[in-house]
Amino acid sequence: MQRYKCTVEYDGRPYHGWQYQDEVISVQQVFETALEKLAGTFVRVYVSGRTDAGVHALGQVVHFDLEKTYPADVVMNAVNHYLKPDPVAIVDVELVDQEFHARFASKKRYYMYRIINRRPPLTFEAGLAWGVYKPLDIPAMNEAAQYLLGTHDFTTFRATECQAKSPVKTLERLEVVAAEGQEIRIYAESRSFLHHQVRNMVGTLVLVGKGNWKPVDVKTALEACDRRSGGPTAPADGLYFVRVDY
Amino acid sequence: MQRYKCTVEYDGRPYHGWQYQDEVISVQQVFETALEKLAGTFVRVYVSGRTDAGVHALGQVVHFDLEKTYPADVVMNAVNHYLKPDPVAIVDVELVDQEFHARFASKKRYYMYRIINRRPPLTFEAGLAWGVYKPLDIPAMNEAAQYLLGTHDFTTFRATECQAKSPVKTLERLEVVAAEGQEIRIYAESRSFLHHQVRNMVGTLVLVGKGNWKPVDVKTALEACDRRSGGPTAPADGLYFVRVDY
Structure with missing residues (x-):
């Protein structure tokens, strides 16, 4: 398993916040749906700070694990491709070790x-x-x-x-x-x-x-x-x- | 007749440009519709620079004549009220004499x-x-x-x-x-x-x-x-x- 740390930008206007909720659209759902198209299977995404409905992000941080090890650019470009036309984009990707946690490691x-x-x-x-x-x-x-x-x-x-x-x-x-x-x-x-x-x-x-x-x-x-x-x-x-x- | 000079801001994304066209929405139509609600009658609006579809303005200038003389603030607040929720707003109004022309006087x-x-x-x-x-x-x-x-x-x-x-x-x-x-x-x-x-x-x-x-x-x-x-x-x-x- 390879862990990826992504810096993510989103315009919060269309979304009911970061966190997945039934029946309304969330940034998490949009992001996990795009990531699934790259991974071929559902992948859980962990976030540094859950944002409320209508709140925006310039540098939100998330992490997730994939079976395969891809170069950082490949993950960024593929997920960004699948995110279109949603106003959500990965602006940076790093390959990190399993110690990293987007939420619990936030200083x-x-x-x-x-x-x-x-x-x-x-x-x-x-x-x-x-x-x-x-x-x-x-x-x-x-x-x-x-x-x-x-x-x-x-x-x-x-x-x-x-x-x-x-x-x-x-x-x-x-x-x-x-x-x-x-x-x-x-x-x-x-x-x-x-x-x-x-x-x-x-x-x-x-x-x-x-x-x-x-x-x-x-x-x-x-x-x-x-x-x-x-x-x-x-x-x-x-x-x-x-x-x-x- | 009183002539008014207005500085206008608009997000051009929803519009087929400044100029009025049948069957599509233009900034001119939106603006003249709002102005008509203040004036009680159709009022022609003259623009400094016609912008194309999708082009934005931070300081477009228009002029028009009204029968009544209102304070500048009254025109700004009333027309802005009627412009909602369109992303078009008057940001400045001046009362000018009949020599002024938004297009022909542009230097x-x-x-x-x-x-x-x-x-x-x-x-x-x-x-x-x-x-x-x-x-x-x-x-x-x-x-x-x-x-x-x-x-x-x-x-x-x-x-x-x-x-x-x-x-x-x-x-x-x-x-x-x-x-x-x-x-x-x-x-x-x-x-x-x-x-x-x-x-x-x-x-x-x-x-x-x-x-x-x-x-x-x-x-x-x-x-x-x-x-x-x-x-x-x-x-x-x-x-x-x-x-x-x-």
């Missing part, structure tokens, strides 16, 4: 959240960013983000259906950056995240950016350890799984 | 052409850029572009169905720039362009970028004044109408 995960801060509705970016009309105060958002850095009980920013054993996580980066044009990007880095953690933090930072909350209100919300103290969940549209370190 | 037009230079098929950018697999030599493309700058007979780069009276145009800028990631952008500026001129120049520069042509071959092609001497027409997908100067 750090990188997310990006895209906001387009303008009055007109989104055109090119519809479903690919959150359109926020009211001008956002980026320095205030960064001041608020400081309170979330480090190791905390993130219950306030955790989906009620989250299945993680502990709500304690260590947030290594949470930074709001003015990007090209009217775009604002929020970068988040951690070994792992709770369910909806990034979207809940973004929804809360946007309250600060609009001036509805003061930066210090985010500290109060965090310390309450209660989801009802946090801001709303930002839409899936703007969230991108960017990279994993192993 | 300079700016186009951008986007190439994603990579092996995997495009996902997010499908229909929004030209996916070119073979690595492109950007310095060679820029060397070739120099031969096209200035005033020339551009017959070699003119669609056979082009209706312009003269094939002589003055090209003020044609520059190939490495952008973020694997993206290459080609910027073209001129008072006006022949039909398919940008796409035909891009198709020819890509032959140079792939090494199939030497830069000086572009000079020979230009001087032949024969469409059959030029390279292929690049796909509409990568072309953006960016801006107009008045």
Whole structure:
């Protein structure tokens, strides 16, 4: 058996998230169907970070085992061929040993959240960013983000259906950056995240950016350890799984 | 009567170009239908540059006259409301006098052409850029572009169905720039362009970028004044109408 590590890009708009579900289309199903055409048999694919419906990936990582050993390029080109016309593509393949595991070996995960801060509705970016009309105060958002850095009980920013054993996580980066044009990007880095953690933090930072909350209100919300103290969940549209370190 | 100048953004993928045609959907039809809902009557819209099927706009300019004088914001928000869910949006409105004409007063037009230079098929950018697999030599493309700058007979780069009276145009800028990631952008500026001129120049520069042509071959092609001497027409997908100067 040969294990393969693949870096995968996908536009999440058409899919009900990464994970296979009966009766709706998932990225996992699309990927496993394409891989089966290369392998000649069903092959289970393991992912670093399961993404929710409508969430995108620039550098998702998956692994799987095949009976045969193919050159990396052959796997990339064949699976990409079978993935067409779905907006899912392998952008890198490595042959790895059986120690590698896409999920359990992940040391750090990188997310990006895209906001387009303008009055007109989104055109090119519809479903690919959150359109926020009211001008956002980026320095205030960064001041608020400081309170979330480090190791905390993130219950306030955790989906009620989250299945993680502990709500304690260590947030290594949470930074709001003015990007090209009217775009604002929020970068988040951690070994792992709770369910909806990034979207809940973004929804809360946007309250600060609009001036509805003061930066210090985010500290109060965090310390309450209660989801009802946090801001709303930002839409899936703007969230991108960017990279994993192993 | 009050004349309005609007800057318009559109994703060209769903449309058979700007211009109204029976039986297929055009940006003009979508825009005039939305405007009619504000005006209560049909209003003709005049455009700076008619774009072909699948071509996009970041800063197309149109003008039209309304009986009533509205504040600029009211026109922008009302028409954008009626344009939903089409990927067409007004991003700026100015009230102008009757001297202004979107097409005839245009002093300079700016186009951008986007190439994603990579092996995997495009996902997010499908229909929004030209996916070119073979690595492109950007310095060679820029060397070739120099031969096209200035005033020339551009017959070699003119669609056979082009209706312009003269094939002589003055090209003020044609520059190939490495952008973020694997993206290459080609910027073209001129008072006006022949039909398919940008796409035909891009198709020819890509032959140079792939090494199939030497830069000086572009000079020979230009001087032949024969469409059959030029390279292929690049796909509409990568072309953006960016801006107009008045």
